[in-house]
Amino acid sequence: MRNSLWRTGAAFTLAAVTLAACAGQSSTNDTAASSGGSDTIKVGILHSLSGTMAISEVTVRDAELLAIEEINAAGGVLGKKLEPVVEDGASDWPTFAEKATKLIAQDKVATVFGGWTSASRKAMLPVFEKRKALLWYPVQYEGLESSPYIFYTGATTNQQIVPGLDYLKEKGKKKLFLVGSDYVFPRTANKIIKAYAAANGMEVLGEEYTPLGHTEYSTLVNKIVEAKPDAVFNTLNGDSNVAFFKQLKSAGISADQMPVMSVSVAEEEVRGIGVDNVAGHLVAWNYYQTTDTPANEKFVAAFKAKYGADKVTSDPMEAGYNAVYLWAEAVKKAGTSEVEAVKKAAGGVSLDRPEGEVTIDGDNQHVYKTARIGVVQPDGQIKEVWNSGEPIKPDPYLKTYSWAGGLV
Amino acid sequence: MTAPERSVRRWQGPAVFTAVAVLALVAAPLLLEPFRLGLLAKYLCYAIVALGIGLAWGQGGMLTLGQGVFFGLGGYAMGMYLKLNDAAGDLPDFMVWSGVEKLPALWTPFGNPVFALAMVVVLPAAVALLLGALVFRQRVRGAYFAILTQALAAALVILLVGQQGLTGGTNGLTNFFDFFGRDVAADETQRGLYLLVAVVLGALYLGARQLVRSRFGRLLLAVRDGEDRVRFLGYNPATVKTLTFAVSAGMAGIAGALFVPVVGIISPALLGVVPSLELVVAVAVGGRFALAGAVLGAVVMGYARTYFSEELPDAWLYLQGALFVLVMALAPKGIAGLAANLVRRREARA
Numbered sequence: 065m066r067n068s069l070w071r072t073g074a075a076f077t078l079a080a081v082t083l084a085a086c087a088g089q090s091s092t093n094d095t096a097a098s099s100g101g102s103d104t105i106k107v108g109i110l111h112s113l114s115g116t117m118a119i120s121e122v123t124v125r126d127a128e129l130l131a132i133e134e135i136n137a138a139g140g141v142l143g144k145k146l147e148p149v150v151e152d153g154a155s156d157w158p159t160f161a162e163k164a165t166k167l168i169a170q171d172k173v174a175t176v177f178g179g180w181t182s183a184s185r186k187a188m189l190p191v192f193e194k195r196k197a198l199l200w201y202p203v204q205y206e207g208l209e210s211s212p213y214i215f216y217t218g219a220t221t222n223q224q225i226v227p228g229l230d231y232l233k234e235k236g237k238k239k240l241f242l243v244g245s246d247y248v249f250p251r252t253a254n255k256i257i258k259a260y261a262a263a264n265g266m267e268v269l270g271e272e273y274t275p276l277g278h279t280e281y282s283t284l285v286n287k288i289v290e291a292k293p294d295a296v297f298n299t300l301n302g303d304s305n306v307a308f309f310k311q312l313k314s315a316g317i318s319a320d321q322m323p324v325m326s327v328s329v330a331e332e333e334v335r336g337i338g339v340d341n342v343a344g345h346l347v348a349w350n351y352y353q354t355t356d357t358p359a360n361e362k363f364v365a366a367f368k369a370k371y372g373a374d375k376v377t378s379d380p381m382e383a384g385y386n387a388v389y390l391w392a393e394a395v396k397k398a399g400t401s402e403v404e405a406v407k408k409a410a411g412g413v414s415l416d417r418p419e420g421e422v423t424i425d426g427d428n429q430h431v432y433k434t435a436r437i438g439v440v441q442p443d444g445q446i447k448e449v450w451n452s453g454e455p456i457k458p459d460p461y462l463k464t465y466s467w468a469g470g471l472v
Numbered sequence: 473m474t475a476p477e478r479s480v481r482r483w484q485g486p487a488v489f490t491a492v493a494v495l496a497l498v499a500a501p502l503l504l505e506p507f508r509l510g511l512l513a514k515y516l517c518y519a520i521v522a523l524g525i526g527l528a529w530g531q532g533g534m535l536t537l538g539q540g541v542f543f544g545l546g547g548y549a550m551g552m553y554l555k556l557n558d559a560a561g562d563l564p565d566f567m568v569w570s571g572v573e574k575l576p577a578l579w580t581p582f583g584n585p586v587f588a589l590a591m592v593v594v595l596p597a598a599v600a601l602l603l604g605a606l607v608f609r610q611r612v613r614g615a616y617f618a619i620l621t622q623a624l625a626a627a628l629v630i631l632l633v634g635q636q637g638l639t640g641g642t643n644g645l646t647n648f649f650d651f652f653g654r655d656v657a658a659d660e661t662q663r664g665l666y667l668l669v670a671v672v673l674g675a676l677y678l679g680a681r682q683l684v685r686s687r688f689g690r691l692l693l694a695v696r697d698g699e700d701r702v703r704f705l706g707y708n709p710a711t712v713k714t715l716t717f718a719v720s721a722g723m724a725g726i727a728g729a730l731f732v733p734v735v736g737i738i739s740p741a742l743l744g745v746v747p748s749l750e751l752v753v754a755v756a757v758g759g760r761f762a763l764a765g766a767v768l769g770a771v772v773m774g775y776a777r778t779y780f781s782e783e784l785p786d787a788w789l790y791l792q793g794a795l796f797v798l799v800m801a802l803a804p805k806g807i808a809g810l811a812a813n814l815v816r817r818r819e820a821r822a
Contacts (some may be wrong), residue, residue, distance in 0.1 A: 153783040158737050169507040183643040187737050188645040194657040208569045247642040
C-alpha cells in the first residue's frame with residue numbers, strides 16, 4: 065500500500081515535470097519564431113517522411129526544397145529569402161492536421177506545400193479553412209473539391225482521367241475492366257469512368273477493389289483474363305502495382321493484347337515495379353521526365369545535380385516544384401505574402417514550367433494543364449504518344465461535360 | 473514507523489493528485505498556447521485509453537492489443553453525431569462524393585445526441601462483454617487473447633475502409649464545425665474541451681483506483697496471479713475478467729469520443745493494429761502495474777512523439793523507438809517502477 069502511494073506520488077511528479085517541459089518547449093519555439101526576423105519568409109513543407117507514403121512523398125519534398133533553393137539563389141521573393149520549415153506527416157492523416165496547425169499557429173508560415181493522399185488533404189482542409197491559411201497540394205486527385213484555401217497544382221479528373229479515356233476510345237478500346245485500391249480516389253475515378261463509358265458506347269466488364277498495400281492478385285488477374293476486356297483502367301496505388309503487373313505478366317498478358325492505362329504509375333513507380341513487367345503499358349499524366357521543354361531540361365539537370373544522377377523526376381514532383389514558383393509569383397504580384405492578397409493575386413498567374421505553360425484558374429484555384437498520354441519504355445522512361453495540344457481548363461466538378469450530370 | 477509518519481504517508485497520495493490537478497486545470501491553460509494545449513488534450517485522451525489498458529493488463533493480466541477497436545467505436549459514434557448535426561438534414565459530405573443517395577439506416581439514430589453519447593460507452597462495452605464472455609469462459613488467455621484482440625483491430629479497419637459510403641473509408645470522418653452549439657475550432661471551445669478531457673481523466677482515474685482497491689480489485693489481482701487457484705476457491709474468473717475488460721473498453725470509447733472534437737478527425741488509421749500497439753508500449757513505458765504509470769506513459773510517449781518529430785522530422789521514429797528500448801532496459805517495470813525502486817532504496821538507507 066505504502067509503495068503504491070509513493071509510486072503514485074513519484075509518477076505524478078514526473079507528470080508535472082513533463083508538463084513544465086511542455087510549457088518550456090513552446091516558449092523556446094516562440095522566440096525561435098520571432099527571431100526569424102523580417103529578412104526571411106517562412107514556408108511550411110508537410111509530407112510523409114515516414115510510413116508507407118514516404119517513398120513517394122519524400123521525392124516531392126526534395127523537388128520543393130530545390131525550388132526554394134533556386135528562388136533564394138535568384139534573390140528570393142520581395143527581397144526576402146524563403147526559409148523552409150519541414151514537418152513529417154508520417155502517413156497518418158491526423159498527424160497531417162496536427163503538423164499543419166503547428167506550421168500555421170506556431171511557425172507562422174506564409175504558406176504550406178504538402179500532402180499526397182486524398183485522405184491527408186481531407187484531414188488538412190478544415191485546418192486551413194478555419195485558420196485562413198494557404199495549402200498548395202501537388203498531386204493529381206479525384207476532383208469534386210474546391211476549397212478557397214487550397215491551390216491544386218496537380219491534375220483534376222478532366223485533365224488526366226478523361227483524356228485517358230478519350231485516348232482509349234480513339235484507339236477503339238470499347239470494353240474496359242476497372243482495377244483500383246480501396247479508397248476515395250479510385251472509387252470516385254471509377255464513378256466518372258462508368259458515366260463516361262455509358263455516354264460513349266463503351267462497356268465496363270468488371271470493377272474490382274483491393275485494400276491499400278494488397279499484394280495477392282492472381283484471383284483478380286484470372287477474372288480479367290476471363291472477362292477479356294480490350295483494356296484495363298488501373299487506379300491501384302503504391303506497392304500493389306508491383307504485384308499486379310508481375311502477376312499480369314505471368315498470366316501471359318502482353319501490353320499489345322490488353323494495355324493497362326495507369327494513373328498512379330510514374331517514373332519512380334516504374335523503377336519499383338520493374339520495367340520488364342510494365343514496359344509497353346500506358347500511363348496518363350501531365351508531365352514526364354522526357355517532356356521536351358527548355359524549362360524541363362533545366363529542372364531535370366538541377367534535380368540530378370542536387371540529389372544524384374540516378375534520380376528520376378515525375379509528375380507529382382514537378383507539380384510540387386511548380387507550386388513553389390506559382391506561389392512566389394503570386395506573392396510578387398501581390399507585393400506581400402499575406403494570404404488574402406496572395407489568393408487574389410494568384411488568379412491568372414501564368415508561368416513556363418517543365419510541363420509547358422501553366423496558368424492558375426482564379427475561380428477554382430486549380431491549374432490549366434496539358435494532358436499527356438505516355439507509353440512505358442524498356443529503359444524505364446516514359447515516351448509521350450499523345451497530348452492535348454494546349455493546356456486544359458480545370459473543371460473539378462466536370463460541369464462542362466454533359467455525361468457527368470448525374471455525378472454531383 | 474511512528475504514527476505521525478503514517479499520517480504523512482496517508483495524505484501524500486491525495487496531495488500529489490491535487491497538485492497535478494491544479495497544474496493540469498489551472499497552470500496548463502494559463503501557460504500553454506492554444507495549439508500546445510490542444511496537443512496536451514490529445515495526449516490526455518490517449519491517457520484515458522492507457523488507464524483502461526493499465527486496468528486490464530497491469531491489474532488483470534489481459535494483454536489487449538486491440539484497444540483501438542473500442543477507441544474507434546466511441547470515436548465514430550461521436551463523429552457520426554457531429555457529421556449529422558453539421559449536415560442539418562442533408563447528407564454528410566463524404567456520402568455525396570461516394571455516391572450514397574439516402575441516409576443509411578445505421579446512421580439515422582446517431583442524429584440524436586443522447587443516443588450517440590450513450591453509444592460512446594455502450595457500444596465498446598457491449599463488444600467487450602460479448603468477446604469476453606466468449607473467450608474467457610473458454611479459458612483463452614495469454615498470447616491467444618492478445619492475438620485475438622489484435623485480429624479484431626485489423627478486421628475493423630478493413631471493414632471501415634471497405635464501406636466508404638457508410639464510414640468515409642480511409643479518409644474517415646473529418647471537417648466538423650459545430651460541437652454542441654459552439655464552433656469546434658475556436659480557441660475558447662478547445663480550452664473548454666481540454667478542461668473536459670482533464671476532468672474526465674481525473675474522474676476515471678479515481679474511479680479505477682477505487683475499483684483496484686475494492687474487493688473486486690483484489691479478486692482481479694488474484695485472477696492475474698493465479699487464475700486456477702481463484703477458480704478452486706469458488707469464484708468465476710471469467711466474470712471478473714469480462715467485467716474488467718468491458719470497463720477498460722468503455723474508457724477507450726470515452727477517449728475516442730473526446731478525441732474527435734479535440735483533434736477534428738476519426739479515421740481507420742487511428743484504431744488499427746499499430747496505434748493499438750503504440751498505446752500498449754506507452755503503458756509499458758509508464759509502468760503497467762500502477763494506474764498512474766499508465767497515464768504517465770501515454771503523456772510521455774505522446775509528448776515524445778511530438779517533440780522528436782518536430783525537432784528531427786527525418787529521424788524521429790528511431791528516437792521514439794530508442795526511448796522505448798532504453799526505458800525497458802533500465803526499468804522493466806516502467807517509469808513508475810523505477811520511481812518506486814528509488815523511493816524504496818532511500819527508505820532502506822534511512
